[in-house]
Amino acid sequence: MKFEAVTIKDIAKALGISTSTVSRALRDSYEISSETKQLVLDCAEKLNYHPNPIALSLKERRSRSIGVVVCEIANSFFSQVINGIESIAYEKGYNVIISQSHESYEREIMDLHYLSSRSVDGLLISLSTETNDISHLLSLQEKGMPIVLFDRVSHEIKTHNVVVDNFKGAYEATEHLLNMGYKNIAAIANSEFLSITTERLAGYKEALANHNIKYNPTYVKHCFYGGMIFSEIEEAVNKLFTLKQKPDAIITTSDKLTTGCLKTLMRRGIKVPDDIALVGFSNSDLAELLNPPLTVVRQPAMEMGRAATELLLQLIESKRPVTQFENRVLTPELIIGNSSVLQQEETIK
């Protein structure tokens, strides 16, 4: 049922020469006379010859493919990152093999096993929420596998990183809320394991401090699965609303948390921003269409995918072992909607 392709042998046989001559002619080696070259090229053309990438992979011990592990494909942020990855990979003749960890540590390990056994030439990974031990990555790296982390990174592994300035994103979002007159700002954040969580919360705290607002730990709720389990978010919101001093604003630190939080508020009949303001990290194209149009911190996701892939290919194609690693930091963008702007205060600036 498989179509058998034309091989170098077929060309050799057709022309009555050896396969090595054909091989060299095709790669335009200086050792082959130009007549023979032309002959081979014409014949290859005529027979519609295409080199077999698998045989090549076997020979060269490289597959010209890269593995990607994200927690979920169907997520605006990650699908945009993948878009960026794909664009560079396509350009450079690599293919992209994608797998999802579904935020599970176990699944992440299996994915990595799978990808490395499929002999990808390198790996792009954004850690799962459950991952706080990265020895699986370290051992892969030790065996020589080039790895680049993006978004959810770890400083326990020495390699290229691509992240957004999470501190800045959260700082600006929080400051924006403060400028709008909000004083009791709660945060709904991801798992404490994740780099994005600590960095974003740090920005949040710093903004509070700089505006002389005391940091209140009960205002910070963590959703371990980042909203993959919806009840997590409901619970976080509920807890915030049972506090004596209810918050007047919420900042959420990821796409799923942001939309999940809005959903919960809407279902509970809580008006945004009248009852409570909301600002969140989100890469949804629909932020401005939401009710209310959402103030979001938007990450240059596509750019992140592109940068990570470029760095990875650099690692893969480097002749000598790389020891100097780059930590590329992209800039997030605060897009102001109505979810953080009280109607009557809209004139405040």
Place this chain on the structure above:
Amino acid sequence: MKFEAVTIKDIAKALGISTSTVSRALRDSYEISSETKQLVLDCAEKLNYHPNPIALSLKERRSRSIGVVVCEIANSFFSQVINGIESIAYEKGYNVIISQSHESYEREIMDLHYLSSRSVDGLLISLSTETNDISHLLSLQEKGMPIVLFDRVSHEIKTHNVVVDNFKGAYEATEHLLNMGYKNIAAIANSEFLSITTERLAGYKEALANHNIKYNPTYVKHCFYGGMIFSEIEEAVNKLFTLKQKPDAIITTSDKLTTGCLKTLMRRGIKVPDDIALVGFSNSDLAELLNPPLTVVRQPAMEMGRAATELLLQLIESKRPVTQFENRVLTPELIIGNSSVLQQEETIK
């Protein structure tokens, strides 16, 4: 820089036996004595042997990977489909190589070339908007490449298809608008080339006919690039609003068109549903959070991906050539929001 893996040879050398014995022992061949088997297995374990899939691919002339071509990854519908594809592929030990056509015929051809030269074992494809000639698919199929089409299909190629009941989805959406009292229902649709367009418009027309509303061709606007170019949608909306008899409702036939249309209406300050109602095909998770909560036709995207992959693997793994092809039709779901329900008429039913 590449880590050299343990091979069957290393095991053979370590135990002083031949590679063929090792190979057979590992695949648990009946020809090998159980002592030898145990010896080999233990040794393999100890050396952390993993079979080289590339060598296997070369030998077996199959790569255990499938190629996917969609127009865009960062799109709720397609990312959900990919999620489904990935889940089945993972289960069955195949990997998924994704590429995007970006709605370009030329790019689609290049993608297919690329994937087939990478010797994927089969292809899953949803046609680009520009594709009205599928000879590239036919010639691939002729060479023995198993192909399954989904969502945007063509009846010019005999193979498995997985689609949603587009007629029904559009019919029910239109009928819903009619039931809500709307009479002048416009449609913003994709390229006329696409199967989804004709099927969905057919459902729309049939619903009108069954409610004794005359079909008005000027109410139907096509966006060739399905809203990938935003101005297309603006133009379509503008044209509808310059008609003498302005429509009182719009039905949109795809994700991008739906959100794009809502965006245009919002930017123009047109109130939905007060000024005009809107119902659209969409797989966004955020439909209920939009302003207004959108009435949408939702496709079982994940299910579609799963079904298409199952059918493809069936083709790939079939011993004998398959001649009976299945056209699997899934059922869409109409989710009613507020975008199609006039507030004062909310009681009408």
Place this chain on the structure above:
DNA sequence: CGTTATTTTTTAAACATTTACACCATTAAA
């Protein structure tokens, strides 16, 4: 014409694996 230098081509090994076939002991049957 014979020798050397140069150009061109072929041979063979390698990449990791599978498998038809051959081989060699045993052991059972004749």
Place this chain on the structure above:
DNA sequence: TTTAATGGTGTAAATGTTTAAAAAATAACG
């Protein structure tokens, strides 16, 4: 005792390609 069958293992070829090394063909030169 010979023959045949059986069980276990090794040899070698095959998958498609590259490449070092050997070989052959050609050219140059005295």
